[in-house]
Amino acid sequence: MARKKRKIKHDEHMDESWLVPYADILTLLLALFIVLFAASNVDAQKFNSLKSSFNSIFTGGTSFLEYESPEPVEIKTITPVKDKDKEKEKQEREELQELQKKINGYIADNGLDLSLKTRLEDEGLLVTIQDGAFFNPGSADVRPEDVKLAREISELLVMNPPRNIIVSGHTDTVPMNNHEFKSNWHLSVMRAVNFMSVLLENKNLDPRLFSARGIGEYEPVATNETAEGRKLNRRVEILIQPNVEQPK
Incomplete structure (x- = not known):
């Protein structure tokens, strides 16, 4: 006689083992949010209270909250950059x-009051x-008899810090057109x-x-309608x- 197969009943039961790690994750997230909240408030008493609470929750080792909170850091006042620039x-x-x-x-010691003048401007110290x-008129060569004076001026330019x-050349408006210079600008450059x-x-x-530059007749300091004015316009500066860094 054939043996009847025993019918095996399968329980349709959902595996709930995932709930344990899920609950742990939720607990850790809650702990993280509370720690972040506590850290954002400068209240040591609240933080120590939270630390004690969490130490009772997370057992089995040294809690990360057992570490002493860092000492307050003194923030030194930094002088604003603009103030430093003004001081400089x-x-x-x-x-x-x-x-x-x-x-x-x-200039005074050498009786050069009519030839050399100084003026302090925003751009610096200007020696005219x-x-x-x-x-000589129409010439760009320093006269041999004046080379010594130019060298003495060079000694005055030795500074610490450098x-x-x-050095800029200037002319009047009288047209310049000879075999050597085609324009006042050319003369001023040379x-x-x-x-x-x-x-x-x-x-x-x-x-x-x-650095050297030629300005020609385009930055007059006096009128070109008179001989005296033209004489003032013919100059080297x-x-x-x-030594101040210019703003970018």
Whole structure:
């Protein structure tokens, strides 16, 4: 007689073993949020209370909340950059004023009041050399008898710290058109270059800090309608710039 197969009953039961790690994750997340909240509040008493509570929840080892909270860090007041810049500008201006006194003393001692003048501007210390002090009319060559004076001026430009220096040539509006110079601008450029070359014979000066430019007739300081005004416009200028970083 054939044996009847015993029917095996399968229980349709859902496995709930995942609930344990899920509950642990929720607990950890809750702990994390509370810690973050406590850390965002500068209340040591609340933090210590939370620490005790969590230490009772998470047993079986040293809690990460057992570590002492760091000591308060003293925040030092930092001087604003603008204030530092203003202080630097003030210091530079005072140093340029001292240099101006030195150059003015040299001018007075050598009776050069009519040939050399100084003026302190926002751009730096400006030393103006009148046309007749170094050049013949229509010429860009420093006169041999004035080379010594140019070299003495170069000694006044030796500074600590060194500064950038711009040598500029200027003319009047009388047209220049000869075999050597086609324009006043050309004449002004060559006067600036030739005068700067004499200055740089001084080995205590750094050529990298010097530049020359020709302005021609385009920055007059007086009227070109009179002989006296044209004489003032014919000049070479030495601009001694302050050692202050320009804003970008």
